Structures are given as C-alpha cells and as structure tokens.
Amino acid sequence: MSYIGRFAPSPTGPLHMGSLVAAVASYLQAKSHQGKWLLRIEDLDPPREIKGAADNIIRTLEQFGFEWDDEICYQSKRSELYEEILQQLNVQGHIYSCACSRTDIHATGSMTAFGVRYAGTCRAGIARGKSARSIRLMVTDTSIFFADKIQGNYQQNLHQDIGDFVVRRADGQTAYQLAVVIDDAAQGITEIVRGSDLLDSTPRQIFLQQLLDYTTPQYAHIPVIVNRQGEKLSKQTRATAIDTDSAGAALVHALCYLQQQPPRSLRHATVGEIWDWAREHWQLQHVARQRMIKA
Numbered sequence: 001m002s003y004i005g006r007f008a009p010s011p012t013g014p015l016h017m018g019s020l021v022a023a024v025a026s027y028l029q030a031k032s033h034q035g036k037w038l039l040r041i042e043d044l045d046p047p048r049e050i051k052g053a054a055d056n057i058i059r060t061l062e063q064f065g066f067e068w069d070d071e072i073c074y075q076s077k078r079s080e081l082y083e084e085i086l087q088q089l090n091v092q093g094h095i096y097s098c099a100c101s102r103t104d105i106h107a108t109g110s111m112t113a114f115g116v117r118y119a120g121t122c123r124a125g126i127a128r129g130k131s132a133r134s135i136r137l138m139v140t141d142t143s144i145f146f147a148d149k150i151q152g153n154y155q156q157n158l159h160q161d162i163g164d165f166v167v168r169r170a171d172g173q174t175a176y177q178l179a180v181v182i183d184d185a186a187q188g189i190t191e192i193v194r195g196s197d198l199l200d201s202t203p204r205q206i207f208l209q210q211l212l213d214y215t216t217p218q219y220a221h222i223p224v225i226v227n228r229q230g231e232k233l234s235k236q237t238r239a240t241a242i243d244t245d246s247a248g249a250a251l252v253h254a255l256c257y258l259q260q261q262p263p264r265s266l267r268h269a270t271v272g273e274i275w276d277w278a279r280e281h282w283q284l285q286h287v288a289r290q291r292m293i294k295a
C-alpha cells in the first residue's frame with residue numbers, strides 16, 4: 001500500500017513554529033516513504049477563525065517550499081458528506097440528542113485525567129421541557145489500544161475516561177472528532193503525524209473508525225512546543241508568526257526541535273538545500289519520545 005500523509009491546520013491565525021514543526025515532520029515522513037502529502041484546512045470553527053488566515057497559511061507553506069499533492073481539502077465545504085455519515089450513525093443507533101448545557105455537564109460529570117467525563121444524562125432521552133442542543137456518540141466500556149510510533153503504547157477506556165462524546169456541536173457544526181475521521185478515510189490517509197495535543201483524542205477517532213468500518217491509520221504524535229508557562233504555542237498564547245524572510249533559519253530551527261541534528265553549515269544554506277539535506281537524513285525515531293518540548 002502506498003503512503004499518504006497529511007497536514008491539517010486550523011485557520012485560527014498565521015503559521016507559528018509549533019505548526020511548522022508538525023508540517024515539516026508530516027512532510028518529511030511522507031517524502032521518505034515516496035508518499036503523497038495532502039493539505040487539509042480544518043475550518044469548522046468559525047468563531048475561532050480569522051479572515052484570511054487559511055490563505056496566509058497556504059502562502060507561508062509555499063514560501064517554505066512545501067509541495068502538496070491533490071487539491072486542498074476544506075472541511076467547510078464537506079458538510080453534506082458529514083451529514084450523510086451522521087445519518088448512517090443514526091440509523092445504526094449509535095447517536096442521540098443531548099440537551100445539556102456546559103453548566104449541566106460540569107454539574108453532573110466527573111473529573112478524569114482527560115477533563116470532565118460526560119455522565120450520559122441524555123442517553124435514555126431528553127428530560128421533559130428541555131430541547132436538543134448537540135448530538136453525542138454512545139461509547140462502550142472497552143479499552144482502546146494503539147501503538148504510537150513516537151509516544152509508544154497508549155490505552156484509553158472511552159466509557160470510563162471520556163463518556164459519550166459530541167459528534168455535532170450545539171452550533172450545528174460537525175465536531176472535530178467526526179470530521180477528521182471522515183476526511184482521513186476519504187483521503188486514504190495511511191499515517192497521521194501531528195502534535196501530541198491530539199494524542200488523547202485518538203481513541204475516540206479509532207472508535208469511530210471501527211464503527212464506520214474504516215481502516216485505522218498509523219499514528220505518530222510529535223511533541224508540542226510549549227512556552228515558559230507550559231502552554232502550547234497557539235494563537236491564544238500569542239505565538240509569533242514565522243518570519244518567511246528567514247525561512248531557512250526557521251526550517252533549521254524546526255529540524256532542531258525534531259532532533260534531526262542538522263549540521264551547522266545548513267544555517268546559511270538556501271531553503272532548497274535544507275530540504276535536500278532533510279529528505280536525505282530524516283529519521284522519525286530521532287524525534288524525542290515526549291509530549292512537550294520547551295520553546
């Protein structure tokens with residue numbers, strides 16, 4: 001089977017070092033397997049999105065010399081497909097309407113290592129006088145295991161750790177967990193290289209893949225870059241946009257975060273020369289086997 005990888009940024013701001021590192025890792029992993037590398041814009045969260053950010057990210061990737069295969073996939077244009085799959089899950093009896101507000105969920109839920117576990121309040125039907133807000137997927141009391149290529153063996157029991165989770169949000173948008181699973185399957189993704197902040201949501205995605213009869217891809221979660229306060233670099237933590245005038249330096253910096261040990265001489269090389277070196281020397285097993293790296 002041929003390799004298909006992907007990079008899937010959310011257009012919540014310009015590309016920062018954290019997302020560049022994920023782009024570089026997924027790109028080099030695909031290229032070292034003579035595979036395809038696809039670009040997907042995860043624009044399903046309009047309140048958090050910034051106008052023009054998607055185009056800005058695409059332009060920045062171009063300036064860095066990334067080359068993607070096929071057309072760019074925009075999640076915002078795929079709602080019909082998501083709705084179809086949601087109907088399928090409904091027919092199979094896997095989903096139900098939930099009337100709980102955020103306050104209800106916190107009041108009835110229990111705290112686990114992964115946040116507030118949904119208590120299953122609306123599983124047997126919505127309480128009289130309340131109306132449906134979101135749609136949830138029924139999970140089972142079984143452990144889901146997977147072997148992450150960087151983080152190692154991982155296990156989660158969705159019933160005990162997470163509870164039934166949202167597949168359509170109260171604002172009517174398809175939830176990330178469902179959209180990402182549908183898109184990865186539709187695009188034939190064979191391996192997902194992304195930030196470790198998504199490690200904990202992988203079992204939810206594997207559970208959905210199993211319900212929908214999709215193949216589960218391989219996973220490799222790279223450490224996320226955190227600031228001095230231990231927060232992931234993001235728009236919310238005011239991560240600075242990458243300076244594309246010094247793309248070469250930023251690329252070398254990204255390779256250092258990925259523990260690829262680029263030689264000193266590369267610091268003054270062109271972007272093309274850096275990519276040549278990186279493609280030839282890329283080793284996924286050199287990436288630090290940890291969840292976080294300090295900026």
Ligand SMILES: [Zn+2]
Binds near residue numbers: 097099100120121
């Ligand atoms: Zn509920």
